[in-house]
Amino acid sequence: MNVEVSNTVDHTLVAVEMTGVHKWFGQFHVLKDIDLTVMRKERIVICGPSGSGKSTLIRCINGLEQHQRGRIVINGTELTGDTRSLDAARRDVGMVFQQFNLFPHLTVLENCTLAPIWVSGLSQAEAEMRAMHYLERVRIPEQAYKYPLQLSGGQQQRVAIARALCMNPKIMLFDEPTSALDPEMIKEVLDVMIELAQEGMTMIVVSHEMGFAREVADRMVFMDGGQIVEINEPNEFFARPRHERTKLFLSQILR
Amino acid sequence: MTARTFVRTAFAPTEPPPPEADSTALRFARSLLATPLNFSLTLLSIAVIALVLPPLIRFLFLDATWSGTGRDDCLANAGACWPFVRAKFGQFMYGFYPAGERWRPNLVFAFGALLLAPLLIPAAPFKRTNALLFFGVYPLVSFVLLTGGDFDLQKFLLGRFLQWNAVAGVGFAAGLRWAFWTDFLFSALAIVALAALIAALLRASVVAAVAATGILLAALGIVFLAVDLDFGLTPVETRSWGGFLVTLIVAVTGIVVSLPLGVLLALGRRSRMPVVRYACILFIEFWRGVPLITVLFFATYMLPLFLPRDVTFDTLLRALVGVALFAAAYMAEVIRGGLQAIPRGQHEAAAALGLGYWRTMGLVVLPQALTLVIPGIVNNFIGLFKDTTLVLIVAIFDLLGQIRASFADPNWATPVTLYTGFAFAGAIYFVFCFGMSRYALYIERRASAYGRRS
Numbered sequence: 001m002n003v004e005v006s007n008t009v010d011h012t013l014v015a016v017e018m019t020g021v022h023k024w025f026g027q028f029h030v031l032k033d034i035d036l037t038v039m040r041k042e043r044i045v046i047c048g049p050s051g052s053g054k055s056t057l058i059r060c061i062n063g064l065e066q067h068q069r070g071r072i073v074i075n076g077t078e079l080t081g082d083t084r085s086l087d088a089a090r091r092d093v094g095m096v097f098q099q100f101n102l103f104p105h106l107t108v109l110e111n112c113t114l115a116p117i118w119v120s121g122l123s124q125a126e127a128e129m130r131a132m133h134y135l136e137r138v139r140i141p142e143q144a145y146k147y148p149l150q151l152s153g154g155q156q157q158r159v160a161i162a163r164a165l166c167m168n169p170k171i172m173l174f175d176e177p178t179s180a181l182d183p184e185m186i187k188e189v190l191d192v193m194i195e196l197a198q199e200g201m202t203m204i205v206v207s208h209e210m211g212f213a214r215e216v217a218d219r220m221v222f223m224d225g226g227q228i229v230e231i232n233e234p235n236e237f238f239a240r241p242r243h244e245r246t247k248l249f250l251s252q253i254l255r
Numbered sequence: 256m257t258a259r260t261f262v263r264t265a266f267a268p269t270e271p272p273p274p275e276a277d278s279t280a281l282r283f284a285r286s287l288l289a290t291p292l293n294f295s296l297t298l299l300s301i302a303v304i305a306l307v308l309p310p311l312i313r314f315l316f317l318d319a320t321w322s323g324t325g326r327d328d329c330l331a332n333a334g335a336c337w338p339f340v341r342a343k344f345g346q347f348m349y350g351f352y353p354a355g356e357r358w359r360p361n362l363v364f365a366f367g368a369l370l371l372a373p374l375l376i377p378a379a380p381f382k383r384t385n386a387l388l389f390f391g392v393y394p395l396v397s398f399v400l401l402t403g404g405d406f407d408l409q410k411f412l413l414g415r416f417l418q419w420n421a422v423a424g425v426g427f428a429a430g431l432r433w434a435f436w437t438d439f440l441f442s443a444l445a446i447v448a449l450a451a452l453i454a455a456l457l458r459a460s461v462v463a464a465v466a467a468t469g470i471l472l473a474a475l476g477i478v479f480l481a482v483d484l485d486f487g488l489t490p491v492e493t494r495s496w497g498g499f500l501v502t503l504i505v506a507v508t509g510i511v512v513s514l515p516l517g518v519l520l521a522l523g524r525r526s527r528m529p530v531v532r533y534a535c536i537l538f539i540e541f542w543r544g545v546p547l548i549t550v551l552f553f554a555t556y557m558l559p560l561f562l563p564r565d566v567t568f569d570t571l572l573r574a575l576v577g578v579a580l581f582a583a584a585y586m587a588e589v590i591r592g593g594l595q596a597i598p599r600g601q602h603e604a605a606a607a608l609g610l611g612y613w614r615t616m617g618l619v620v621l622p623q624a625l626t627l628v629i630p631g632i633v634n635n636f637i638g639l640f641k642d643t644t645l646v647l648i649v650a651i652f653d654l655l656g657q658i659r660a661s662f663a664d665p666n667w668a669t670p671v672t673l674y675t676g677f678a679f680a681g682a683i684y685f686v687f688c689f690g691m692s693r694y695a696l697y698i699e700r701r702a703s704a705y706g707r708r709s
Contacts, residue, residue, distance in 0.1 A: 062607055063606075064603055064606060087609065087611075090606070090607065090608070090609040091609055094607070094608075095604075097600060097603070097604060097607075099598075099600050101598075101600035101601060101603060102604070103605075103619055103623075104623065105622050105623050105626065114610075114619075115608035115609055115610060118618060119608065119609040119614075160604075164607075164608070167608060
């Protein structure tokens with residue numbers, strides 16, 4: 001697996017390409033000169049201290065935040081400010097949030113069929129078939145007619161994954177998917193994510209679950225102060241981190 | 256001595272809660288009489304009820320006159336004069352709507368009840384058709400029934416703004432003026448062409464633009480046709496409408512218009528586009544800053560001074576527009592409160608799924624926001640229902656206005672006429688306002704069911 005970003009990569013195999021991306025929140029320089037290329041079917045795990053810009057980085061990939069300088073190209077379409085490129089990017093990119101963000105006024109099934117019906121134009125029957133398929137994949141088809149608040153945190157997060165998958169995304173973003181969960185529920189969500197990784201989904205995961213990272217990541221990205229400090233293969237990353245900041249970070253979280 | 260370690264060998268069984276130790280009566284008595292304060296408050300309440308209730312019952316029922324034909328029958332008793340209400344019932348309900356034509360408002364009432372009832376019952380089928388009939392067809396039918404229709408439409412856009420009068424004086428057919436309808440046809444074609452041109456220039460879908468304007472204009476054409484056609488109904492001027500009919504028309508129009516308009520204003524006020532935002536803020540703050548009486552007065556007596564001589568609007572219509580816009584401004588602020596309570600994550604999740612602004616609002620944010628502010632919305636509805644009586648100051652006689660007008664009748668001039676009339680008005684207002692409040696409570700419970708764990 002390539003460690004360095006090269007300019008000779010086959011561009012048809014690139015899922016996400018970020019070059020020289022900068023972003024500011026007011027005066028605060030939150031992303032500084034981000035260069036990151038994610039190949040199709042690649043699994044990237046991003047870690048780093050809080051406030052290092054991890055979430056902002058992946059939120060830029062589906063346009064929830066807009067970058068102010070540099071280029072972000074999703075499956076060959078550049079994310080510019082206009083709606084058309086945004087729609088194209090969001091068609092290809094699914095996202096799972098730390099706080100699940102399920103729609104509490106809709107049942108689990110309706111959560112999953114909403115976008116396929118209203119965005120992709122599926123019929124209700126088709127959308128429900130697809131939704132049940134993915135609910136089975138995340139192992140909660142029996143909860144389809146319940147409302148999100150009737151489910152446990154782990155179940156809600158699995159519904160959120162199914163909801164994103166129902167749009168048939170090519171890339172999945174996970175923004176600290178297990179950070180809001182009770183310890184007993186983390187595994188059920190990670191198991192679903194591992195399965196997804198094994199099926200070849202392109203995944204960019206912000207997470208501090210180092211066991212998960214070791215198991216599925218193709219590359220680890222370590223961020224601090226709005227910059228990418230180190231990109232490395234997991235084995236190397238954990239065994240022989242090269243940057244002093246990475247070493248310090250790992251010594252803090254691994255005991 | 257307690258053991259330092261413990262391992263459970265059998266699970267504790269789940270048991271029902273223990274029964275209430277005290278009888279209901281005992282608990283009731285305790286809550287009413289427990290402390291000196293509770294005790295004195297209970298006594299005070301009983302005293303107030305004992306003071307108010309018996310005279311009220313005596314006046315309304317026991318001492319009341321139940322039959323008669325004039326003031327002499329009522330003078331004998333100290334209680335309410337119900338024959339007065341019976342004699343004036345028509346006036347209270349319809350104002351001076353001609354007696355022979357009162358089947359028309361009756362039909363409007365009946366249609367309204369028939370269409371509204373299934374709309375309010377969540378389990379009733381065909382909600383979409385039902386809503387379309389109630390919000391789309393019913394106002395038009397009511398308008399034609401109540402006014403009599405057969406309006407003489409003269410000019411549309413080309414005629415008014417370009418003085419285009421190619422086929423003037425050609426004549427009428429079935430109450431339709433040919434000059435108007437050719438004007439309408441060509442104006443419509445011009446608008447559709449313009450929309451197509453703009454769409455082409457903006458590189459948007461020309462087909463969609465043509466379809467959208469075409470459908471809108473066709474709907475407008477149907478409205479004009481219904482209003483223009485001669486159905487053989489006697490025209491009844493709005494000046495002779497009155498009573499409960501007017502109360503309902505003003506209240507229902509206000510309620511039906513203010514909700515969607517309030518939603519749009521609330522969304523506009525939170526818009527990222529400065530022009531839209533400031534326009535909405537200006538609108539809301541203007542209408543909230545002016546008393547309803549001023550609005551009605553302005554619309555009725557001062558607006559005509561600023562409009563061209565040949566542009567006239569019906570007095571009732573002006574009051575309706577005033578009330579609706581006034582109510583919409585208040586509604587907008589209530590709904591904005593609900594919108595603010597929806598977490599940003601909901602917007603983000605919808606955006607990440609590819610839902611655009613209107614679908615995010617319509618499918619995700621508004622259903623939750625409106626549910627949250629049902630109490631505020633219904634508060635506004637009830638306030639509006641009672642405020643309708645202010646149209647009195649622009650010489651429109653609603654229920655209360657007609658009741659007050661009827662006090663002047665010498666045939667029914669008794670000491671109790673005034674009280675009887677107001678008791679009747681109070682009862683009607685109470686039934687409607689209390690009904691709205693109870694229905695809202697029911698919907699609120701239903702809608703918030705998703706928030707509970709079961």
